[in-house]
Amino acid sequence: MGATALSALSDTALALDYPTRPVHWIVGFPPGGGADIVARILGAWLSERLGQQVIVENRPGAGTNIATEYVVHSAPDGYTLLWAGVSNAINASIFSDLSFDFLKDIAPVSGVVAYPLMIEVNPQVPAHNIAELIALAKASPGKLTLASYGTGTISQVAGELFKMRAGIEMVHIPYKGGAPMLTDLLSGHVNAAINVVASDLPHVRSGAVRALATLGLKRLDALPDVPTLAETFPGYEAVAFTGVGVPQGTRRKSSRGSTARSMPASPTRGSASA
Numbered sequence: 228m229g230a231t232a233l234s235a236l237s238d239t240a241l242a243l244d245y246p247t248r249p250v251h252w253i254v255g256f257p258p259g260g261g262a263d264i265v266a267r268i269l270g271a272w273l274s275e276r277l278g279q280q281v282i283v284e285n286r287p288g289a290g291t292n293i294a295t296e297y298v299v300h301s302a303p304d305g306y307t308l309l310w311a312g313v314s315n316a317i318n319a320s321i322f323s324d325l326s327f328d329f330l331k332d333i334a335p336v337s338g339v340v341a342y343p344l345m346i347e348v349n350p351q352v353p354a355h356n357i358a359e360l361i362a363l364a365k366a367s368p369g370k371l372t373l374a375s376y377g378t379g380t381i382s383q384v385a386g387e388l389f390k391m392r393a394g395i396e397m398v399h400i401p402y403k404g405g406a407p408m409l410t411d412l413l414s415g416h417v418n419a420a421i422n423v424v425a426s427d428l429p430h431v432r433s434g435a436v437r438a439l440a441t442l443g444l445k446r447l448d449a450l451p452d453v454p455t456l457a458e459t460f461p462g463y464e465a466v467a468f469t470g471v472g473v474p475q476g477t478r479r480k481s482s483r484g485s486t487a488r489s490m491p492a493s494p495t496r497g498s499a500s501a
Contacts, residue, residue, distance in 0.1 A: 233481065245305055249280040252471075253298050254310040257293030259406030260376065261342055261423035262469065266310050269339065283358060287403040289377030290314050299327040302491050303476035309333060312469040313381045321379050333472040342423040342467040344442040345384060348455065349415045350434065357393075357459050364395035373397040374412060374420040376405040382421045385442055385465035389421075392460045412436060423467060424449065442466070 252270055263285060270281040286294040291314040298383045300441045301307035315329045327333075346357070352371075354360040364371050373390070375382035378401040390397055397419070402408040405422045411421045413435055424441065428449060440456040441447050442465040457463045 236437060246279040248306065249282050250277070250306050250308060252283050252308045252310060254283055254295045255287060255294030255314065255473055256404035257285050257406050258378065259409075259426070260404045261426040261467075262310055262312070263404075263406070264426060265340055265469075267445055282296055286439050290318055290322075290377045292322065292347055295329065295333065296325075296327055296459060298472070298474060299332040301474050303474040303478070305473065305477055305479075307474065308336070309472040310339075310469060311335075311472040313467055314377065314379060317379050317381065317384060332475050334475045334477060336471040336473055338468065338470040340469055342469070344382070344421055344467060345424050345427070345431075345450070345453070345466050346386075346389065346421055346439045346442070347412065347427060347431065347436045348419045348439060349412055349417070350437050351415055352375045352418050352437075354439065356435065357454070357456065360439055361393045361395055364393070364397055368396040369398060371397045371419065372400050372417045374400040374402060374408045374417040376408050376422060381465060381467045386421050388463070388465070389456065389460075392463060399404075408481055409436075436456075 252266055254266050263283065266283045270283045274281045275299050291312070295309060295311070295315060295318075298307055298309040311333060315333070318325065321328050346360075348354055348360065352360070352363070354363055364488055373386050375386055377383065382405075383399060383401060386397075386399065400417050402411070407420060408417070408420055409427060409430070411417050413430065421442070424447065427436060430436045431450070438450060438453045440454055440459070441450060442456050442463070444455060444457050444464050446453065446455055460492050
C-alpha cells in the first residue's frame with residue numbers, strides 16, 4: 228500500500244536529493260486513531276526509503292482545520308506534509324471564516340487509503356442490529372448519544388445522514404479524534420459512535436464494543452457477519468478517503484530529470500458519499 232500511495236512523493240524526493248533533514252507529516256487527529264496509525268506505518272516505510280526520519284506530528288482540533296492551516300502557512304520546501312482527507316472537502320462547505328482556501332493553498336501529492344467506517348455501540352446498549360438501535364432511538368427521542376471523531380468530519384456527516392434516513396433523533400457528541408471517542412464508548416459515556424473499522428476492529432472481536440453495521444456498499448471480509456447500512460437503506464455509503472498534500476508552490480522534479488515546476492492546485496480526486 229505504501230509503495231503505491233507515496234510513489235509520487237518518493238520519486239520526487241529521490242530526484243532532488245531530498246530530504247537532507249527530517250520531514251514532518253501533520254495529522255489533524257490525536258494519536259491512536261485510524262489516521263494516526265496508518266500515517267505512522269507509512270511514515271516508517273517512507274523513512275527507510277528516503278534515509279531521513281518522517282515525523283508524524285499530531286495537531287488535532289477544528290475538524291482538521293488546525294493541521295491544515297499549519298501546513299498552509301509552512302514553507303513550501305517539501306519538509307511539511309499534510310494528512311489530507313474528506314474532512315478538508317467538507318470543511319470548505321461548512322466553515323465560512325477559514326484563513327485558507329484548501330483548493331488553492333494545498334497541492335496534492337498522492338492518494339493514500341480509503342477507510343471503511345462502521346456504526347458501533349457500547350455492549351450495555353440493548354441493540355444487536357440497526358433495526359433495534361432505530362427502535363430504541365424512536366422510543367426515546369434525543370436520549371441516545373451518537374459520537375463522531377470531529378465536527379465536520381465524515382464521521383459526523385455519515386451519522387447525520389443515518390439519522391435522517393432512519394427518521395430518528397440522537398444527540399451528536401463530537402471529539403477531537405477517534406481515540407478519545409473510543410475511550411468514552413468503551414466506558415459507556417456515549418451510547419454509539421461512527422469510527423473507522425481498522426482502529427476499532429480488535430475491540431469488536433473482543434466484545435468490548437458491538438458493531439451494528441458497516442457503511443460501505445459491500446460487507447467487509449474482516450466482518451462478514453456485520454451487515455452494511457445499505458442493506459437497510461439502499462444506496463447509503465460513507466467512505467473516508469485520505470491523501471498527502473503540501474503547501475502550494477512546493478517544487479518538484481520528475482525522475483526523468485525534467486525542470487522543476489510548481490505542483491498543480493487541484494486536489495487528488497476521491498469519493499465520499501454519505
